Amino acid sequence: MDRRAQGLVAPVSVALAALATLSLLYLLRHASASCFPAPRSLALTLSLAPFPRNSCDAASRRVVPSDRRLAKLRLSPRWRRRTAALAASALPPLRGLGFLAAPSRVLCLAAGAGHAVDALRATGVMGVTGIDLVDFPPLVRRADPHRLPFSGGAFDLVFSDDPSAISGALFPSRLAAEAERAVRRGGGIALAVDQQISTAAVAALFKRSRIVDVKDVTLDGSQVRLLILQSNGTTSIPH
DSSP states (O other): OHHHHHHHHHHHHHHHHHHHHHHHHHHHHSOOTTSOOOOGGGGGEEESSSSOOSTTTSOEEEOOOHHHHHHHHHTSHHHHHHHHHIIIIIHHHHHHTTSOOTTOEEEESSOTTTHHHHHHHHTTOOEEEEEESSOBTTTEEEOOTTSOSSOTTOEEEEEEOOTHHHHTOSSHHHHHHHHHHHEEEEEEEEEEEOTTSOHHHHHTTOTTEEEEEEEEEEETTEEEEEEEEEESOOOOOOO
């Protein structure tokens, strides 16, 4: 009797394993009956997992067109506060010193989502280029500030409203040298700097520029220093 029972165990185990495998394959290929099927619009999403292919079984991230994403950000209170603060406190000193005008070519470093780019263009400056380590189209393109993809003297002004552009850079002296290379002789370099950081220490990184002004400006409700330098000439850094 024991031998008969043992003889039946192996076939039954194989059958159960085969049934479980078939059931699993069926579940992977078909939507659960307790869920609504994925609408056609989800064909425009990127799934976070290769399996399965419906909205019930896996989360997905909708791909939002860049223009629509920017339009949504522009409606946010933070975006409006930031651009208004730039237009009211950071940009007027640059205009007064002659570094900023409608035809100016401006490079925005550490541009983030593009607040400064947007604020500059809103004031009539059309030749504005924003760069950051992560792109944010259509305002910001991806580029390494330690190795700028621009020819020497390509810009009238290099500007950054992000206090961490210098303090958080991997190689601050290299970033400063690249900014000096990219700006024309006599052009301006303007950087937001945390008030806890010595402006003299930051200015010392720029070997071919001199300080022309330091302004206290308010961005996002906090005060920072705007360090403004004038370039005496471009460096020759090989690319």
